[in-house]
Amino acid sequence: MKGKKVENVSLTKETDKEVEHTQIKPTSEKQMRDDSNLGVLILVCIIGVSLGIILEIINVQNRKVNIDSTHNRRTYWVYSAYSDVENKEGLLKHVHLVLERLGYEQGFNETWTLLWSHDYPFRVLQPIISKLKSHQRVNHFPGTGFITNKVDLATTDSKYIPKAFKLPNNKTEFLRYAKENVNALFLEKHNQHRGVYLKNVSKINLNGGESFVQEFIQKPFLVDGHKFDIGVYVVVTSVDPLRVYWYKGDVLFRYCPAKYYPFDANILDKYVIGDDYLPTWEVPSLAHPYTALGFGMKGAFDHYAQSKGKNTELMWQEVQEAIADVFVKKEKHIIDALKSYPSQDNYFEMMRFDLIVDEDLKVYLLEANMSPNLSSAHFPPNQLLYEQVLYNLFSLTGVANHMGKLSNDTNVQNMLSAQKNIAVYSDECSTICRESCHALLICELCKPCLTNKMKRALLSAYREHLHRADFARLFPRNIKPNSRVDNGSINLNKINKLQHYWYQGKCNSDITWCS
Secondary structure, eight states, X not given: OHHHHHHHHHHHHHHHHHHHHHHHHHHHHHHHHHHHHHHHHHHHHHHHHHXXXXXXXXXXXXXXXXHHHHHHOOEEEEEOXXXXXXXXXXXXXXXXXXXXXXXXXXXXXXXXXXXXXXXXOTTTTHHHHTTOOTTOEESOOTTTHHHHSHHHHHTSOOTTSOOEEETTTTHHHHHHHHHHOTTOOEEEEETTSOOEEEEOGGGSOTTOSSEEXXXXXXXXXXXXXXXXXXXXXXXXXXXXXXXXXXEOSOOEEEEOSSOSSSOOTTOGGGTOOOTTOBOGGGSHHHHIXXXXXXXXXXXXXXXXXXXXXXXXXXXXXXXHHHHHHHHHHHHHHHHHHHTTSSOSTTBOEEEEEEEEEBTTOOEEEEEEESSOOOOOSSOTTXXXXXXXXXXXXXHHHTTTOTTGGGGGSHHHHHHHOOHHHHOOOHHHHHTHHHHXXXXXXXXXXXXXXXXXXXXXXXXXXHHHHHHXXXXXXXXXXXXXXXXXXXXXXSSSOHHHHXXXXXXXXXXXXXXXXXX
């Protein structure tokens, strides 16, 4: 009985468990479904949030890339009153080509990195240029009109510039000079580049206000009977202190279409260079060295002149002296003009100086062109000259710097030129200059005495020296290796003396700095 009772109890308990299991089972499955749905929902939320975070990170990175890309993107703006300059096949075709090869994009708003203005920009664009950012560059200096203006240049007191007189202002001086130089002939030139006429003194309008007169060089050096002029590309990168370079890679020779003799003042093609000049490759004695031998215009001319017993080395030295003399005399006007602008560091300028030589290769400077012709449409072989000049210009001035706007970062600037690169005169700086920054003028080049302005100028000069390519320094000049430096005997203002002595110090330790 007891066994049976136990069995019954056991069965009862098992039955109860089955019943209990049967009753609980539906509840557990529902709970499991709910738990499963909740898990899926949570997983979806986690994935959604994660994707949102990832997308936001990607967007932030993209925005940063876009900002960096915009910050470093270099654009240029070509400006002129004439619409043709904006056309990439127009007057400034090679400016467009070279800049785009350097990675620049053409732009039309104030975010540009470089403004290339064919006209003098400091009137029409004054509101823009007066608010330049540190990374923006303009291809003109304010005040250079005192050099490129035909009358101002012609009446500059220089042994390299033929005597000239404004009319009617200098009528008395002109008549006196003509009387003292009875064999002199004079060109009457319009103030606005509208004509050149060779006239007797008696036929010149002495009371007009539209012209000036300049002495005519009567016995020019001729190549195959043709008179010519020499176009030298010159770049000014700084004033106060003054730094000027000339492009030694080649120069532009332009020959008169008609032979000079027999001379006839009524035939301008004998003595006036026009747009339809005779190019080097069409001058018989120059065609072989230029075309067959592959020399440039300068090399072809040097070959011819030397074959006639002429010393072209002395001629080129005079060319450099003539141009440098103009800048030294006109620098003060550029400095005065710059006072209206926050910084001079935004500007550079390329000009073309036109010179002639007489039968003894004596040099005379006639003009300086603010925006020289850079179009090869008329003479396609000139394309190489123009594009090489432009590339070398952009290298010299830092426009071709691949750092873009980053070049204004202090770390990048130090990478290009730092204090150790401009340190000179270690003996003097460690002895006599330790007592006083005024013991010698060169003491002001020692680090403890160096002003911020002079330091910036020398750091820029160092960068220019590294990147000048086929440009050679025109000013400061006459730097000779191992020359003794005295206490300021050269005839320059103080800041230009200091820069001269700095180049002298660099030249004394490295001959590549001497020229």
